[in-house]
Amino acid sequence: MSKSRRTQSVGDRARPLDHQSAHEIQAFGHISRRPNALSEKAARQSVDNLNQVLADTITLRDLYKKHHWQLSGPTFYQLHLLFDKHYEEQNDLVDTLAERIQTLGGVSLAMAPDVAETTLIPRPPRGREEVPVQISRLLHAHEIVLEEAHSMARQAAEAGDDGTNDLLVSDVIRTNEKEVWFISEHLVDVPLVKAD
Numbered sequence: 001m002s003k004s005r006r007t008q009s010v011g012d013r014a015r016p017l018d019h020q021s022a023h024e025i026q027a028f029g030h031i032s033r034r035p036n037a038l039s040e041k042a043a044r045q046s047v048d049n050l051n052q053v054l055a056d057t058i059t060l061r062d063l064y065k066k067h068h069w070q071l072s073g074p075t076f077y078q079l080h081l082l083f084d085k086h087y088e089e090q091n092d093l094v095d096t097l098a099e100r101i102q103t104l105g106g107v108s109l110a111m112a113p114d115v116a117e118t119t120l121i122p123r124p125p126r127g128r129e130e131v132p133v134q135i136s137r138l139l140h141a142h143e144i145v146l147e148e149a150h151s152m153a154r155q156a157a158e159a160g161d162d163g164t165n166d167l168l169v170s171d172v173i174r175t176n177e178k179e180v181w182f183i184s185e186h187l188v189d190v191p192l193v194k195a196d
């Protein structure tokens with residue numbers, strides 16, 4: 001091989017093979033069976049349910065960040081920090097839910113337009129809202145997640161999918177219940193300085 005040919009071939013090997021495309025390897029909604037001792041029916045039901053909770057959890061997570069940024073008023077600092085803490089906790093749930101879906105052989109939702117089409121949480125306005133409205137919106141979103149998580153946890157247990165049941169109860173339900181406690185206390189109308 002000549003010196004110039006050798007130089008060329010080394011250069012070609014280093015060139016990134018970008019702009020590639022091909023068919024999907026697994027369509028959304030299709031279950032890729034795994035040897036996990038679960039029936040395809042049970043896996044499919046859990047994947048469908050988990051994708052719904054995933055879409056709603058992504059939306060709730062993003063609602064926390066919106067309110068973390070757009071907050072105003074005398075409770076700004078404490079709620080700014082609390083909303084971000086809950087954002088991080090919801091973000092951890094998002095990853096746990098998506099990886100459970102993949103574990104079961106399903107395909108997790110991921111991108112914003114797909115999440116927007118799927119979520120049951122009402123779309124908030126782009127503009128800023130008062131703190132009591134922000135918190136009411138968050139509580140409504142939490143309740144949507146909790147209602148579906150309770151019902152889906154029962155379905156998973158009945159189908160023998162103990163892992164999904166455990167995730168929904170131990171992670172989704174417990175995290176959401178605790179966050180509901182923390183933010184709902186901010187809507188209790190008690191005097192700040194002088195007792196009634």
Ligand SMILES: [Fe+2]
Pocket residue numbers: 068084
């Ligand atoms: Fe921030």
